[in-house]
Amino acid sequence: MHIRLQRNAGVPIVKQIYQEIADRIRSGLLEEGALLPSVRTLSKQLNVSPMTTVRAYNQLESDGYIVREQGKGTFVKRTEKREEKQKRRLKSQEWQLSIPDYLPRAQYWRQQQLFQTDNLKLPLSVASIHPSLLPQQEFNREVQKLLQNDSTPLFQYGPIEGDLEFRKAAANYLSSRNLSLKPEEILVTNGSQQAIDLIARCFVGQGDVVVTEAPTYSTAIDVFRERGATIIPIPVDQEGMRIDSLITLCDTHPPKVIYTIPDYQNPTGAVMSPRRRSQLLEIAQVCQSVIVEDDPWSETSFTETAPAPIKAQDQEGHVVYIKGFSKILSPGCRVGAAAASGRLMDRLVAAKANADLGSPLLTQRAVASFIRSPQMPKHIKRLKTALKKRRNKVIELLSNYAPQHVTWTVPSGGINIWITLPGTINADELVYEAKKESLSFLPGSSCYPGQPEFHHLRISYSYLEENQLELGIRILCHILSSSSAGTIATRFPVF
Amino acid sequence: MHIRLQRNAGVPIVKQIYQEIADRIRSGLLEEGALLPSVRTLSKQLNVSPMTTVRAYNQLESDGYIVREQGKGTFVKRTEKREEKQKRRLKSQEWQLSIPDYLPRAQYWRQQQLFQTDNLKLPLSVASIHPSLLPQQEFNREVQKLLQNDSTPLFQYGPIEGDLEFRKAAANYLSSRNLSLKPEEILVTNGSQQAIDLIARCFVGQGDVVVTEAPTYSTAIDVFRERGATIIPIPVDQEGMRIDSLITLCDTHPPKVIYTIPDYQNPTGAVMSPRRRSQLLEIAQVCQSVIVEDDPWSETSFTETAPAPIKAQDQEGHVVYIKGFSKILSPGCRVGAAAASGRLMDRLVAAKANADLGSPLLTQRAVASFIRSPQMPKHIKRLKTALKKRRNKVIELLSNYAPQHVTWTVPSGGINIWITLPGTINADELVYEAKKESLSFLPGSSCYPGQPEFHHLRISYSYLEENQLELGIRILCHILSSSSAGTIATRFPVF
Numbered sequence: 001m002h003i004r005l006q007r008n009a010g011v012p013i014v015k016q017i018y019q020e021i022a023d024r025i026r027s028g029l030l031e032e033g034a035l036l037p038s039v040r041t042l043s044k045q046l047n048v049s050p051m052t053t054v055r056a057y058n059q060l061e062s063d064g065y066i067v068r069e070q071g072k073g074t075f076v077k078r079t080e081k082r083e084e085k086q087k088r089r090l091k092s093q094e095w096q097l098s099i100p101d102y103l104p105r106a107q108y109w110r111q112q113q114l115f116q117t118d119n120l121k122l123p124l125s126v127a128s129i130h131p132s133l134l135p136q137q138e139f140n141r142e143v144q145k146l147l148q149n150d151s152t153p154l155f156q157y158g159p160i161e162g163d164l165e166f167r168k169a170a171a172n173y174l175s176s177r178n179l180s181l182k183p184e185e186i187l188v189t190n191g192s193q194q195a196i197d198l199i200a201r202c203f204v205g206q207g208d209v210v211v212t213e214a215p216t217y218s219t220a221i222d223v224f225r226e227r228g229a230t231i232i233p234i235p236v237d238q239e240g241m242r243i244d245s246l247i248t249l250c251d252t253h254p255p256k257v258i259y260t261i262p263d264y265q266n267p268t269g270a271v272m273s274p275r276r277r278s279q280l281l282e283i284a285q286v287c288q289s290v291i292v293e294d295d296p297w298s299e300t301s302f303t304e305t306a307p308a309p310i311k312a313q314d315q316e317g318h319v320v321y322i323k324g325f326s327k328i329l330s331p332g333c334r335v336g337a338a339a340a341s342g343r344l345m346d347r348l349v350a351a352k353a354n355a356d357l358g359s360p361l362l363t364q365r366a367v368a369s370f371i372r373s374p375q376m377p378k379h380i381k382r383l384k385t386a387l388k389k390r391r392n393k394v395i396e397l398l399s400n401y402a403p404q405h406v407t408w409t410v411p412s413g414g415i416n417i418w419i420t421l422p423g424t425i426n427a428d429e430l431v432y433e434a435k436k437e438s439l440s441f442l443p444g445s446s447c448y449p450g451q452p453e454f455h456h457l458r459i460s461y462s463y464l465e466e467n468q469l470e471l472g473i474r475i476l477c478h479i480l481s482s483s484s485a486g487t488i489a490t491r492f493p494v495f
Numbered sequence: 496m497h498i499r500l501q502r503n504a505g506v507p508i509v510k511q512i513y514q515e516i517a518d519r520i521r522s523g524l525l526e527e528g529a530l531l532p533s534v535r536t537l538s539k540q541l542n543v544s545p546m547t548t549v550r551a552y553n554q555l556e557s558d559g560y561i562v563r564e565q566g567k568g569t570f571v572k573r574t575e576k577r578e579e580k581q582k583r584r585l586k587s588q589e590w591q592l593s594i595p596d597y598l599p600r601a602q603y604w605r606q607q608q609l610f611q612t613d614n615l616k617l618p619l620s621v622a623s624i625h626p627s628l629l630p631q632q633e634f635n636r637e638v639q640k641l642l643q644n645d646s647t648p649l650f651q652y653g654p655i656e657g658d659l660e661f662r663k664a665a666a667n668y669l670s671s672r673n674l675s676l677k678p679e680e681i682l683v684t685n686g687s688q689q690a691i692d693l694i695a696r697c698f699v700g701q702g703d704v705v706v707t708e709a710p711t712y713s714t715a716i717d718v719f720r721e722r723g724a725t726i727i728p729i730p731v732d733q734e735g736m737r738i739d740s741l742i743t744l745c746d747t748h749p750p751k752v753i754y755t756i757p758d759y760q761n762p763t764g765a766v767m768s769p770r771r772r773s774q775l776l777e778i779a780q781v782c783q784s785v786i787v788e789d790d791p792w793s794e795t796s797f798t799e800t801a802p803a804p805i806k807a808q809d810q811e812g813h814v815v816y817i818k819g820f821s822k823i824l825s826p827g828c829r830v831g832a833a834a835a836s837g838r839l840m841d842r843l844v845a846a847k848a849n850a851d852l853g854s855p856l857l858t859q860r861a862v863a864s865f866i867r868s869p870q871m872p873k874h875i876k877r878l879k880t881a882l883k884k885r886r887n888k889v890i891e892l893l894s895n896y897a898p899q900h901v902t903w904t905v906p907s908g909g910i911n912i913w914i915t916l917p918g919t920i921n922a923d924e925l926v927y928e929a930k931k932e933s934l935s936f937l938p939g940s941s942c943y944p945g946q947p948e949f950h951h952l953r954i955s956y957s958y959l960e961e962n963q964l965e966l967g968i969r970i971l972c973h974i975l976s977s978s979s980a981g982t983i984a985t986r987f988p989v990f
Contacts, residue, residue, distance in 0.1 A: 106845035
């Protein structure tokens with residue numbers, strides 16, 4: 001465990017120590033029962049007064065993360081709720097426990113371990129689209145046709161920045177979103193996630209200010225935390241990120257990177273208004289910030305099309321626009337495109353070389369040939385209809401069966417619904433109730449970069465079969481009803 | 496440009512500043528003609544005395560990296576030798592020049608930009624295997640068969656750590672190398688490069704000591720430099736890394752990570768002796784280090800098989816063994832396997848989630864089905880024969896045509912030959928002579944983590960067509976002969 005403190009970040013040191021340790025526990029990176037360093041050792045290591053460490057430990061103890069055992073030391077609390085089997089460690093490998101590592105948060109990994117969604121019947125936590133809604137036959141045929149004509153995609157390295165065919169196809173595909181991009185402004189990535197990661201490793205370091213929506217995409221938080229960023233959460237309302245809150249911050253903490261999902265935001269479903277998009281770009285220009293505009297599913301709009309992306313107005317190269325093709329087309333290819341220009345693009349390409357030398361040619365060519373075929377718009381049309389139908393159904397079910405005082409968003413695109421519980425109910429705890437019913441949802445707490453809120457959860461209506469979806473929502477409502485009747489302890493470190 | 500200094504690293508601060516700037520210039524990350532910060536600004540930023548900065552700038556100037564223009568400032572030297580077109584920067588994007596970034600070295604990217612090997616007839620710099628030596632028909636057929644039976648590989652996310660089919664196949668494949676691995680000890684990566692990167696982001700941070708062979712694989716250096724490591728180069732002889740040199744370091748600088756390519760080392764072709772393998776493991780046990788054992792092509796042994804990997808003796812989980820399938824099977828799939836255990840494996844999987852959520856299922860399934868088929872051993876047998884023939888031919892040509900005082904290694908496997916020129920000849924400069932002849936090689940200077948040596952170069956005999964290979968070596972020898980006749984300036988910052 002390597003704790004990095006930021007002396008001039010404006011965040012109290014006690015809080016920083018608390019956050020670093022709490023995040024590790026919530027991610028399972030510090031395991032239950034693990035011995036923490038003594039107050040003396042940690043204080044010395046971090047060059048802080050023992051009183052500072054004591055205060056951080058006190059807070060961790062009172063929030064239920066750690067326990068102190070007289071004469072033995074301080075340990076990560078063991079919770080009966082955790083069902084994962086404790087891995088047996090070989091005694092000969094115990095030295096590994098003492099290697100300092102640089103990963104403070106890994107919620108995606110944690111969720112995979114906890115949910116093991118393959119074994120669940122009702123995995124409402126999975127934010128991807130069921131294969132039956134994807135163009136299985138058409139895309140498969142396209143890939144086979146590609147290989148019948150040519151073995152090149154299997155036997156050549158592609159250029160670091162991506163195959164020209166793919167870059168052309170992606171630039172052309174994005175023209176339908178009012179983006180006028182040259183192929184050389186497109187970088188191929190292994191899904192959107194890698195694009196976020198590349199931006200972070202180029203431009204985010206210890207103490208740099210990163211602004212995100214709160215709540216936001218959990219695995220983006222993982223990345224920025226890994227870089228040692230000072231992450232400042234900005235609330236979201238129906239028009240997206242609250243730009244007014246952001247403006248007040250700019251004087252004291254000008255952001256270096258602003259991460260946003262303007263269309264059908266993950267997890268709230270909010271769509272950023274055109275006015276706020278312009279304001280955000282203005283802020284980036286004033287503060288010399290990089291905007292990361294993440295677009296996993298803007299194509300799925302249920303009503304009119306989504307507003308033009310921020311990137312469409314970007315004359316000065318502030319925006320890196322990320323289009324992922326994993327959700328809407330092929331999870332098995334993991335292909336994304338990052339649109340950037342100038343020196344930003346140069347740096348991203350150089351970082352891509354360090355990360356993996358370049359993406360597989362096979363998957364790039366496969367996606368390229370499909371997205372420029374007439375099959376793609378047909379697929380998107382079918383997908384929108386299907387998702388809208390599912391959303392309607394889920395909203396209807398929630399209206400009929402959800403207990404009082406539970407509220408939810410009604411997204412106009414995308415795949416997620418954000419559910420808010422009465423403040424007394426802790427969604428983290430309900431995870432275990434749900435698991436008994438073979439159901440999963442995403443506890444909202446994992447979507448906050450700083451102090452989490454525990455009374456939200458996210459469900460996705462895109463991954464279950466249609467008949468299972470109804471069952472899932474009914475069971476979820478039943479769980480919510482039971483819990484609101486009982487008393488639930490306050491905070492509990494599950495995520 | 497974000498310069499990170501290590502106050503207690505035992506490396507003088509002047510040298511650290513020099514290295515940070517020189518690396519950026521050699522990688523093209525600081526472009527020709529770029530204005531450097533003034534002595535005053537840089538000193539203030541780094542919190543060092545102006546004299547320290549002046550001394551670093553003086554050294555950079557005398558080594559030909561920068562020029563000072565009276566009353567104007569300090570600039571990266573413009574060199575006529577550089578042929579790349581200066582990119583025109585849009586005036587509106589000039590703000591991008593001032594964003595501090597965290598990439599100090601990117602030699603792979605630089606080489607791609609400089610060589611543009613697609614346009615060269617004789618790209619001896621390319622260390623990959625020509626498609627005609629790879630099982631084009633058989634592998635292509637296998638992938639098509641896979642897709643005919645099942646669309647899953649295109650439409651499902653795989654688990655973060657990799658598809659179970661792939662992990663089983665890789666564990667089984669590696670059993671032929673005396674490795675007894677469980678599938679859960681295998682992590683899928685996007686080629687070996689990502690495995691190196693994941694290890695670095697988990698375990699290497701600012702000032703941590705990383706040991707590598709010198710010379711070594713250039714893009715591994717890029718990664719460790721990006722993490723801010725103190726890289727300590729250890730010389731290589733015919734038996735691989737000089738363990739005696741390493742031992743003397745252990746007291747003062749116990750390594751956290753040791754990176755090695757024991758079989759047909761890149762670039763020298765050396766094979767680490769079994770004795771040194773055992774010694775290296777002992778050192779790791781004593782110093783509590785992680786060994787990164789990179790194995791791109793141990794299968795290609797021309798004589799007897801390569802010695803058992805270090806991982807085969809590893810009882811305590813010190814070794815992360817990396818098997819890449821890009822070189823020997825499918826560059827277009829970019830699939831690698833990292834074998835690790837215990838907490839090391841947990842951390843790597845968590846980092847993999849942050850990096851890209853997991854590798855494409857399509858490419859994993861493709862490689863899995865081929866490596867467990869009887870086609871794989873047949874392919875490897877053919878490949879060995881073909882590479883040996885090529886090596887013999889190149890050695891014969893070098894013996895006949897290389898000028899006096901030029902020496903080379905004779906590898907017993909792999910794809911590279913390391914050529915040493917008389918100390919007066921600078922291989923970096925010959926790059927431009929070669930390019931005029933449509934030929935490329937890798938200047939050896941990029942393979943050193945610290946002070947580079949300029950009188951080596953690496954060629955690969957695996958990528959050119961056979962008839963082109965002869966032409967390439969003859970032309971290379973001609974270039975070497977011409978150069979040894981003339982006078983060549985001393986150091987020159989090309990790489």
